[in-house]
Amino acid sequence: xxxxxxxxxxxxxxxxxxxxxxxxxxxxxxxxxxxxxxxxxxxxxxxxxxxxxxxxxxxxxxxxxxxxxxxxxxxxxxxxxxxxxxxxxxxxxxxxxxxxxxxxxxxxxxxxxxxxxxxxxxxxxxxxxxxxxxxxxxxxxxxxxxxxxxxxxxxxxxxxxxxxxxxxxxxxxxxxxxxxxxxxxxxxxxxxxxxxxxxxxxxxxxxxxxxxxxxxxxxxxxxxxxxxxxxxxxxxxxxxxxxxxxxxxxxxxxxxxxxxxxxxxxxxxxxxxxxxxxxxxxxxxxxxxxxxxxxxxxxxxxxxxxxxxxxxxxxxxxxxxxxxxxxxxxxxxxxxxxxxxxxxxxxxxxxxxxxxxxxxxxxxxxxxxxxxxxxxxxxxxxxxxxxxxxxxxxxxxxxxxxxxxxxxxxxxxxxxxxxxxxxxxxxxxxxxxxxxxxxxxxxxxxxxxxxxxxxxxxxxxxxxxxxxxxxxxxxxxxxxxxxxxxxxxxxxxxxxxxxxxxxxxxxxxxxx
Numbered sequence: 001x002x003x004x005x006x007x008x009x010x011x012x013x014x015x016x017x018x019x020x021x022x023x024x025x026x027x028x029x030x031x032x033x034x035x036x037x038x039x040x041x042x043x044x045x046x047x048x049x050x051x052x053x054x055x056x057x058x059x060x061x062x063x064x065x066x067x068x069x070x071x072x073x074x075x076x077x078x079x080x081x082x083x084x085x086x087x088x089x090x091x092x093x094x095x096x097x098x099x100x101x102x103x104x105x106x107x108x109x110x111x112x113x114x115x116x117x118x119x120x121x122x123x124x125x126x127x128x129x130x131x132x133x134x135x136x137x138x139x140x141x142x143x144x145x146x147x148x149x150x151x152x153x154x155x156x157x158x159x160x161x162x163x164x165x166x167x168x169x170x171x172x173x174x175x176x177x178x179x180x181x182x183x184x185x186x187x188x189x190x191x192x193x194x195x196x197x198x199x200x201x202x203x204x205x206x207x208x209x210x211x212x213x214x215x216x217x218x219x220x221x222x223x224x225x226x227x228x229x230x231x232x233x234x235x236x237x238x239x240x241x242x243x244x245x246x247x248x249x250x251x252x253x254x255x256x257x258x259x260x261x262x263x264x265x266x267x268x269x270x271x272x273x274x275x276x277x278x279x280x281x282x283x284x285x286x287x288x289x290x291x292x293x294x295x296x297x298x299x300x301x302x303x304x305x306x307x308x309x310x311x312x313x314x315x316x317x318x319x320x321x322x323x324x325x326x327x328x329x330x331x332x333x334x335x336x337x338x339x340x341x342x343x344x345x346x347x348x349x350x351x352x353x354x355x356x357x358x359x360x361x362x363x364x365x366x367x368x369x370x371x372x373x374x375x376x377x378x379x380x381x382x383x384x385x386x387x388x389x390x391x392x393x394x395x396x397x398x399x400x401x402x403x404x405x406x407x408x409x410x411x412x413x414x415x416x417x418x419x420x421x422x423x424x425x426x427x428x429x430x431x432x433x434x435x436x437x438x439x440x441x442x443x444x445x446x447x448x449x450x451x452x453x454x455x456x457x458x459x460x461x462x463x464x465x466x467x468x469x470x471x472x473x474x475x476x477x478x479x480x481x482x483x484x485x486x487x488x489x490x491x492x493x494x495x496x497x498x499x500x501x502x503x504x505x506x507x508x509x510x511x512x
Contacts, residue, residue: 036119037069038103043112048163048181053188054112055105060153060191063100063198066118067091070098070125078122090129092146093139096201097128128205137262141228145201149194156187193223200232209239227257234266243270261290265297268304277304295324299331302338311338329358333365336372345372363392367399370406379406397426401433408440416440431460438470447474465494472499 043058071091085093097120104115132138159180166177200215216233219226234249250267253260268283284301287294302317318335321328336351352369355362370385386403389396404419420437423430438453454471457464472487485508491499492510503510 033121033123034119035070035073035122036117037066037073038115038117039065039069040113040115041065042114045110045112046160046164047167048184051107051109051112053185054107055114056188056192056195057153057156058112058114059100059102059195060149062114062116063095063195064091064149064153066100066116067094067098070094070118070120074122074125074129078126085129088146089139089143092143093129093132094125095146095198096132096138096142096205097125099199099202142201144228145194145197149191152187152190152194156184156191159184159187189222193219193226193229196222197226197229197232200229200236204232204236204239209236212236213240225256227253227260227263230256231260231263231266234263234270238266238270238273243274246270247274259290261287261294261297264290265294265300268297268300272300272304272307275307277307280304293324295321295328295331298324299328299334302331302334306334306338306341309341311342314338327358329355329362329365332358333362333368336365336368340368340372340375345375348372349376361392363389363396363399366392367396367402370399371402374402374406374409379409382406395426397423397430397433400426401430401436404433404436404440408436408443413440413444417444431457435467438467438474442470442474442477445477447477450474451478463494465491465496465499468494469496469499 039062041058041062043054043061045054049057068087068091071087071094074090074094075085075087098118100116100118102114102116104113106113132142162180163177163184166180196215196219200212200219203209203212203215213233213236216229216236219229220233223229230249230253234246234253237243237246237249247267247270250263250270253263254267257263264283264287268280268287271277271280271283281301281304284297284304287297288301291297298317298321302314302321305311305314305317315335315338318331318338321331322335325331332351332355336348336355339345339348339351349369349372352365352372355365356369359365366385366389370382370389373379373382373385383403383406386399386406389399390403393399400419400423404416404423407413407419408416417437417440420433420440423433424437427433434453434456438450438457441447441450441453451471451474454467454474457467458471461467468487468491472484472491475481475484475487485503488499488503489508489510492503500510
């Protein structure tokens with residue numbers, strides 16, 4: 001007895017040790033590898049520098065030093081080297097992804113000392129860079145952002161030297177010196193605005209749109225003459241559902257620089273979201289005129305044509321976008337939607353196939369391809385696609401609803417009821433789900449449950465004659481004839497021919 005107990009204790013210890021080893025090994029997979037770079041920098045202030053101007057220059061310099069260190073690491077130690085980016089490009093693009101955190105700072109009236117770090121997961125930066133690589137306009141903007149800061153820094157250094165020479169007694173008039181001081185202060189202002197722009201950009205990339213909006217607003221307050229800042233504040237406003245303020249920002253950006261095609265396209269998106277499809281098309285036309293190879297503008301214009309039910313024109317634009325960028329999964333998806341609206345579900349399936357081939361996690365494409373299969377009376381294939389959509393997003397109410405419809409068509413009413421129930425839990429506002437579940441309950445002879453769902457439909461849509469007919473049928477099946485006749489009369493008054501004929505054939509008057 002004792003021997004067996006000892007064996008049990010030894011086994012228990014082994015089990016605990018194995019579990020601890022497993023957890024320790026697993027932790028290496030769970031926790032991200034964070035790479036940290038720390039550096040210090042001291043800016044020696046001149047007589048014409050303030051604490052604020054000294055900090056601005058010091059901050060810009062230390063950020064660049066840290067980003068260069070990160071760029072060197074990424075290009076030598078990660079898969080980023082396969083992106084065909086130069087070190088300078090990676091430094092530029094990283095400025096829109098990672099932040100430099102100030103650890104310590106000191107000002108003694110003569111110099112500004114900073115200690116800062118950049119801490120980032122190389123894999124996350126790699127993924128962000130890969131995503132950025134798909135958006136040429138963003139890449140260009142980040143390069144311009146770095147070029148602008150470099151230009152301002154170089155000009156700041158040049159002017160600083162001129163002022164130092166003037167302080168040593170070099171021949172310069174008071175007016176010339178004042179002019180140089182003004183230009184010097186303008187570079188400080190520009191660098192400060194650029195810093196706020198970078199902060200806004202990083203916040204936007206990470207989905208913190210309120211924070212991005214505030215940063216871009218601060219940049220505009222400092223320097224109200226930068227078109228790209230208004231453009232990016234417009235994007236932030238649009239993400240927050242504030243389309244008219246977004247349009248105002250895009251319009252200001254266009255006023256400052258009428259040659260930026262992406263701003264017209266973005267303003268078109270906002271007009272489209274407000275339902276002003278013709279104005280949206282006008283803006284997309286301008287964007288395409290400025291950049292005939294702007295695939296996204298063609299897709300956006302196609303969307304507006306589709307919203308105007310001009311599906312053939314929409315398809316033409318989507319096809320042009322695909323010609324320009326054969327890897328554009330969204331263009332195939334939208335083209336499928338247009339074919340579906342035209343009733344060509346077979347061609348719609350072909351387009352969704354291509355979208356999914358390019359993006360195997362394209363949830364909406366699975367949902368819409370499933371719907372197209374359903375329209376082609378292939379409910380089993382529809383269910384396969386909707387299963388995949390639910391696997392990718394278990395909170396997608398529309399997938400459960402559509403799968404419920406397919407199960408209902410196949411006569412699997414209980415599975416349909418379960419799917420409608422889940423759809424309603426996720427989206428209680430989908431009255432169609434109540435209606436269809438009511439029908440499935442009725443087909444399953446669960447008439448009281450059907451009545452409760454039809455009640456919900458009638459509460460939301462008291463003019464829906466079919467809901468009264470169906471509820472009336474359920475009352476009839478429960479032998480509640482007064483309620484059944486009352487519902488049939490209501491349906492008849494609403495113009496339902498079936499209820500009118502049934503009541504008339506039974507000698508029941510419904511016209512009062």
